[in-house]
Amino acid sequence: MQFWDELINTALLGTDKRPVTGMTLPGPLAAAAEAINGREGTDREEQFLQLASVALNFRQSGHIPLQGGDIHMTRAEEESLPYCSIQSLRLLKDILADEHTSLLHYWLLQCAAARRVVPPDWVPLLLNRAADRKLLRSPVMVVSGRRGEWLSRLNPAWQFSLAPREGEDIWQTGTAEQRKTFLRQLRQTDPSGARTLLIQSWPQENANGRTELLKQLSGTVIPEDQEWLMSLLTDKSQKVKDEARELLLQLPGSPVVLQHWETVRPAVILKKEKALLGMISKTTLYVEGAGSTDFQLLIGYIPPVYWEEHLGANPQTIIGFFQKGTDTGRYLSSLATAAVRFRDTRWALALAQHGELFHADLLELLPVKQQDEYCLSFFSQNVEAVIEHVRQREGEWSFELARTVLKHTARNPYHFNIHFYKENLLHIPRSIIMELAACAPPEDHLRAMWQGISEQIGKWVDLKQQTQIVFNG
Amino acid sequence: MNLSEDQVLALAPDDSSHKSGRDLSAPGKWVSKGANEKAVWGECQGSGAKPYQTQVDLGNLAFKCSCPSRKFPCKHGIGLLLLRARHPKEFTVMEEPAWVAEWLSKRNEKEEKRAEKKDKPVDEAAQARRQQARQQKVGDGLEELSRWVRDIIRNGLVNIPEKGAAFWENMARRMVDAQAPGLAARVRGLGEVNFYAEGWQTRFLDRLLKIYLVIQGYKNLDQLPESLRQDIRMLVGFTQSQEELKTQTGVRDDWFVLAKKVSEEDQLTVERNWLYGLRTQRYALVLQFFARNQVPGISFTPGMVADATLVFYPSSLPLRALVKEQHLTRDPVRPGGYSGWQDVIVRETQYNSIYPFADEYPCIVSELTPVSHQNGWWLRDREGRMMPIRGNDGAIWQLLSISGGSALSMSLIGKENEYEPVGVWYNQEYKIL
Numbered sequence: 067m068q069f070w071d072e073l074i075n076t077a078l079l080g081t082d083k084r085p086v087t088g089m090t091l092p093g094p095l096a097a098a099a100e101a102i103n104g105r106e107g108t109d110r111e112e113q114f115l116q117l118a119s120v121a122l123n124f125r126q127s128g129h130i131p132l133q134g135g136d137i138h139m140t141r142a143e144e145e146s147l148p149y150c151s152i153q154s155l156r157l158l159k160d161i162l163a164d165e166h167t168s169l170l171h172y173w174l175l176q177c178a179a180a181r182r183v184v185p186p187d188w189v190p191l192l193l194n195r196a197a198d199r200k201l202l203r204s205p206v207m208v209v210s211g212r213r214g215e216w217l218s219r220l221n222p223a224w225q226f227s228l229a230p231r232e233g234e235d236i237w238q239t240g241t242a243e244q245r246k247t248f249l250r251q252l253r254q255t256d257p258s259g260a261r262t263l264l265i266q267s268w269p270q271e272n273a274n275g276r277t278e279l280l281k282q283l284s285g286t287v288i289p290e291d292q293e294w295l296m297s298l299l300t301d302k303s304q305k306v307k308d309e310a311r312e313l314l315l316q317l318p319g320s321p322v323v324l325q326h327w328e329t330v331r332p333a334v335i336l337k338k339e340k341a342l343l344g345m346i347s348k349t350t351l352y353v354e355g356a357g358s359t360d361f362q363l364l365i366g367y368i369p370p371v372y373w374e375e376h377l378g379a380n381p382q383t384i385i386g387f388f389q390k391g392t393d394t395g396r397y398l399s400s401l402a403t404a405a406v407r408f409r410d411t412r413w414a415l416a417l418a419q420h421g422e423l424f425h426a427d428l429l430e431l432l433p434v435k436q437q438d439e440y441c442l443s444f445f446s447q448n449v450e451a452v453i454e455h456v457r458q459r460e461g462e463w464s465f466e467l468a469r470t471v472l473k474h475t476a477r478n479p480y481h482f483n484i485h486f487y488k489e490n491l492l493h494i495p496r497s498i499i500m501e502l503a504a505c506a507p508p509e510d511h512l513r514a515m516w517q518g519i520s521e522q523i524g525k526w527v528d529l530k531q532q533t534q535i536v537f538n539g
Numbered sequence: 540m541n542l543s544e545d546q547v548l549a550l551a552p553d554d555s556s557h558k559s560g561r562d563l564s565a566p567g568k569w570v571s572k573g574a575n576e577k578a579v580w581g582e583c584q585g586s587g588a589k590p591y592q593t594q595v596d597l598g599n600l601a602f603k604c605s606c607p608s609r610k611f612p613c614k615h616g617i618g619l620l621l622l623r624a625r626h627p628k629e630f631t632v633m634e635e636p637a638w639v640a641e642w643l644s645k646r647n648e649k650e651e652k653r654a655e656k657k658d659k660p661v662d663e664a665a666q667a668r669r670q671q672a673r674q675q676k677v678g679d680g681l682e683e684l685s686r687w688v689r690d691i692i693r694n695g696l697v698n699i700p701e702k703g704a705a706f707w708e709n710m711a712r713r714m715v716d717a718q719a720p721g722l723a724a725r726v727r728g729l730g731e732v733n734f735y736a737e738g739w740q741t742r743f744l745d746r747l748l749k750i751y752l753v754i755q756g757y758k759n760l761d762q763l764p765e766s767l768r769q770d771i772r773m774l775v776g777f778t779q780s781q782e783e784l785k786t787q788t789g790v791r792d793d794w795f796v797l798a799k800k801v802s803e804e805d806q807l808t809v810e811r812n813w814l815y816g817l818r819t820q821r822y823a824l825v826l827q828f829f830a831r832n833q834v835p836g837i838s839f840t841p842g843m844v845a846d847a848t849l850v851f852y853p854s855s856l857p858l859r860a861l862v863k864e865q866h867l868t869r870d871p872v873r874p875g876g877y878s879g880w881q882d883v884i885v886r887e888t889q890y891n892s893i894y895p896f897a898d899e900y901p902c903i904v905s906e907l908t909p910v911s912h913q914n915g916w917w918l919r920d921r922e923g924r925m926m927p928i929r930g931n932d933g934a935i936w937q938l939l940s941i942s943g944g945s946a947l948s949m950s951l952i953g954k955e956n957e958y959e960p961v962g963v964w965y966n967q968e969y970k971i972l
Contacts, residue, residue, distance in 0.1 A: 074740050080695025111689040119748045119755075123895045126745075127888040129955045131880040131924035132917070139910045139919075141944035156544065156625060160561055186943060187970055190936040217940050220911070525562075 069095060070125050073118050081110040086117060095124055142216035150182035150209075154536040158184075161529060162191070167199055168491050169526060173533050174205035180537040183211030193217065193224045237263055242275065250282040257288050265294060273303035280309040285409070287316045296321065316407055318369040326367045333361070336377055336387065351377075351391030362396060366403035370413040373401075381416035389422060398423050406431065426451040438464045445470055457490055468498045469505065476516045477507040484519055491526050499524050541627070541870060545971065546840040547620040549799075550600075552610050556617055563618025566629050574623065574630040580639045581619045593619050594639045596646060599865050600838040603642055673718050677775060680717020681754045684710065684726070688751055696743060700734035714776075721776030724804070725750050749896050766855040767894075773859075774896060779852055781861055789848040789863045792816035794823065795874050796839045797901055797950040798961035798971070806830075812839040813901040813952060813961070814849070814860075817874050822901045823849050823860040837862055841962055842969040844869040856894035873964050876903025876948060879920035887954060899952050906946040907960075909939050918958065921946065929957035934972040941965050 072089045091099055098120045102113055154177065161169045174192075177184070184192065189210045196206035203226050207214055218224035236248045252260040264279055271279065280298075283291065291313070298310035314322040333354050341348050353361070373384050388394045388401065398417070402425035405413040414431035417423075424444035429437050437459070441452045453471060456463060463471065472494075475482035487494070502520040506513045551557040562568075563583060570590045572581035578597055582590040585606065593604040593615040602612040623630055635643065687710055691699070707730030714723035725746065732743045756763060756771035763771065773779070794814040802809050810827040827836060839845070846866040851857035877883050883902050890900065907918040910925065916935050917925040928935060938960050941947065947965060951958040963970050 070741070074744065077692065077744050078695055078697045078740060080693055080697075082693050083695065111692045114692055115688070115748065115751045118744065119752050122745060122748045123891055126895070126955045127891040129884060129887075131884065131920075131926050132912075134910070134912075134917075134919045134923040134925040137910050137912050137917075137919065137925065139908055139944040159544075163558055163561065186940045186965075187937060189940045190933070213940060213943055216943065217936070220939065221936065 067125060069121060073114075073121055076114060077118070081114050086110055086113045091121075092124075095121055140216070143212040145183055145211045145213065147181050147183045147211060149185050150177050150180070151536060154182075154533070155184070155188070157529060157532055157536060158188070161533075162195075164526075164529075166488055166491070166526065166529075167201070168489060169529060169533075170195065171201055171205065172492055172530060174202065174209055176533050176537040178205050178208040182209070182537070183213075184209050186213045189214045189217055193221075197223050197226065237267070242278065246278060246282050249279060253283060253286040257286055258290055261291055261294065273305060276301075276303065277305040277309050280306065280313065283313055284316065287313050289317065289319070292317055292320055315367050318371070318408055323367060323369065326364050327372060330361070330364050330368055331372075331376060334373075334376070349387070351387040351394050353391070353394055353397065362400045365397050365400035366407065368404055369408045370401060370404050370410050371408075381413050382420050385416055385420050395422075399425060402428055424448045424451065426455055429455050434459075434461065435464075438467045441467060442470055445474075449474060456493065459493070461493070462495045463493045465495055465497050465501075468493070468495055469501055472498065472502070472505045476505045476519075477512060479512060479515045479519065484522060487519060487523050488526070491523075491530065494523065494527060496527055496531055499527055542620060542624060542840065542843065544621060544624045546842060547617060547624055549840050549971075550612055550620070550838055551617050552612070556610055556612075556614050559614035560617025560621055563614055564621035564625060566622060566626060568618065569622065572619070572622070572630055573633045573635070575632055575635060578635055578639055578643060579619060579623055579630065580635060581615075581622075583615050583618070591615055592638055594642060595620060596643060598867060599646075600840075600868065601646065673777075676717050677719050677757070680714055680719050681722070681757055681775075683713060683717075684719075684722060684750070685754050688747060688754070691747065696740060699743060700739070702730070704730060706730070719776045721774050722750060722753060723776070725753070725774075752895065764855070766853060769853040770855055770894060770896070773852065773854070784850045784852065784861055785863045787850045787863075789850040790816065790819060790821065790860075791846070791848040791864075791866075792819045792821070793869060793872075794845045794847055794849065795871070796841050796843050796845065797903070798841050798952060799839055810839075813950075814839075814845075815874055815901070815903060815950070817844070817872065820875075822858060823851070824858050824901075825849070825860055825862060837865060841971045842871050844871050854894065856890055856897070858897075858900075871969055873948070873967070873969075874903055876905050876950075878905060879922050880904070880918075880924040880926050881920075881922065883926075897954065899954050901950065901952050902958075903948065903950045905948040907949050908944065908946045909935070909942055918949070918951075918960070926958050927956060928960065929953055930959040930972075934960065937970075937972050938963060941970055 069089060069091045076084045076086060076089075087099075087103055089099070095117075099117050102108065102116045102120075108116075154173075158170075158173055161173055192202075192206045192210060193214060196202040207218075210217075236244050240248065249260055249264065252263070260283075264283075268276065287295075295310045295314050295317075299307055299314075301307050301310065311322060314320040315326075317323065335352055335354065336349050337352055338347050338349055340346070370381065374380065377384055377387065379387070385398070385401070388398050398421055401413070402417050402421070402423070404410075405417060406425075406427040409431065411431045414428045415433075415436060417425065418428055418432055418436055418440040424440070424447065426448070429440065432440060437455075441456060445452050453474075456467065456471060462468075475486060502523060505520070506516045548557055548560070551560055568583055570582045570584050572579075574580070576597065578594055580592070580594040582592055584590045591604055591606040593602075593606075593613075595602050595616060602616040604613045604615045606613055606615055608614065707727055711723040711726040714720070714726055729743065729746050729750075732739055732746065734743075736742075753771060753774045756767070757775055760768055760771060769779075794816055797813040797815055798811075799813075800811040802811075807828050807830060810829075812825040812827070814823040814825060815821070816823065825837075825839070829836075845868050847862050848864040848866075849860040850863045852859045852861070877886070883904060886902070887900065890897065904918075904920065906921045909928065910917050910919045912925065916928045916939075918928055919925045928938075938949075941963055947963050949960045949964070950962040951960050953959050960972055962972060
């Protein structure tokens, strides 16, 4: 449309600077231009406006669509799974309107478990939500089905949904974060394989990279790692040496641990003593020549099982020794640290059941039922730690735990506002709904706030239950 | 008439009503409910002792509720219709109770009275003087506008993007003073061009030239055919009496609501409803204007089919219409449409030869496939012809997802080289984009 471009150029510069005549016009327009320019008494502005008006209609009436030729679109494959029901989509609509991420996650998981997919008009909405929230990405891709796979290939913002790269590929070419994640995951399934990969790439890693990758082995150290980790104790980088040492301190029987044990063992002794004017004898634990913070730290490096052989007793009895010994109660938290370090579930259970202290880290080693009991026993003295732990857990809280938590949070609405309940909805059991009124605080103004919150909780729990029903019958 | 959930939720005046309406769609919230072909009704327990009585006239989609809310429709109306859409079996078909029958009866009486109302006798001489005065005012105003337009052309468009809002607003107000509100809106439209977008020069010049054409048309009104004269007067801002229009016979048809676009103009909400007559195959545009927090006279929901009589404003290309009478709403059916872009552009050429002022037209085109080309999205017809898509990202992704790369029938709004898909038929259902 050269004629239109010429008109635009004239319009941009203005008729003061650029003449209207002399344009290259197609036949019909040229005839109109001749007639317009030939009229007497018509100034340049008028000539331009008349010509441009005619040209406008000429242009807008003459548009020819592009001939597409070979331009085509790939087609999405047919879905292999059935669509989810209208009732489930209604629920989804309500959940999305409430902006409830954890409920949405729950809905997606239920839909995926029921092997259903969403109809096509829902896919972009869910992909957008997943782009904003990592938690939702995997289940969204599942419930979006083949349409979601096809659509996400067309939009870079949804590229997170592409099939994951092969492990080797990630290890060789991934970002630092991707490689760390990969190594950590591989350690769960093939710890020796993960170590081998790390050793192979070691020469190419810089000091920071080496340190960060070593950190990914924490919590999964195995005896086969010992030789290599020992070799790292002479690494040029202090950070690498420190990290290797930390890992060896997680390995019972490693030279580093044994070294600490040789320091600690002689200082911890049991003595049989007479009491009650010699009428009874009792066994008392002493920790001799110690008492410093360093010694407390050292006990935290000793595998708890060593005490059983050294003191000739079971965990419960040993805990009792430390509780009743002379100034030895302070070492109980170190025992707990050691139980966590060496992932010793027997000792974790014993400390939870018989210890008189709350050590939040023990919780992850306990079965769910014992976690609840431990939390309930120490709730009032360790509210923040308990609530922090139960928020991280998967699955619903027990009725008793839920009641205890909600009774506390109801009294602190400024700290535990509506978002707290939103985030923790999936932990709240349906059985607690009838108790919500009983959880109300005594103060009137707090009671009114709790009423509003508990209504909302009831509504969300109801949505959760309906989600279960629509997908599971 | 059965509205879908989407159609019901589209009636909500704001997000809060949306949410509250959903909360009230639970069967447990309604103490009693019922329906028949004329109406739906229910009693909803609120915080007071007496439940709120809510009713919906299904013929005209009108609402009434005893709650104190000023929103229209209120959350109870939304909730009741949503409940009916989700759980139709909850509603026993029965004779309406007295409180519903009374309301329906009053509504019928009002309609009959309107139809019987006689025109007040008009002082024709005074009217003629007023018209003369207005024509003079408009003429003077258009002279000033003409000089303003010519100044812009003389000085060039290159500095137009730097003009402040006052440059446009001052002339727009001058047009309002000259009783030419149609041109005032078009002058404001010049200032609303996105000067940062590619092609702003064409968009601006197009709008300016249309203003020029209206001015020239008005100056030479006597030489124009009657229908084009009406167009020019309408474009300047002369109004047509709706009562007078409704004396026409009108066109009765089943009108499929293709799209609804809502915008704010001069503190009024303007609703553009694009309709398609299933038997007459005519397109129509019904405009409704209402103040905030009020409800339009008639509720149109895209996808619904209204058995109604429309009267068209006189025009060389009649498109704008009024609803003279609404009879019933019907279940949706899928209309036919153009077979491809060639038919659309032929139609457009024909339209432009009669009426060059339009900014957009509606159309239904069958078997269009969205395709990617030159970093944009286009619609390809079965003959391989392609037209670019205009529209927001959300609608385009929605369209792509529904299509899955397959061809679909669509309703679109646009002209020349840009069309916006507004609805698509998929699996016997009309999906609003």
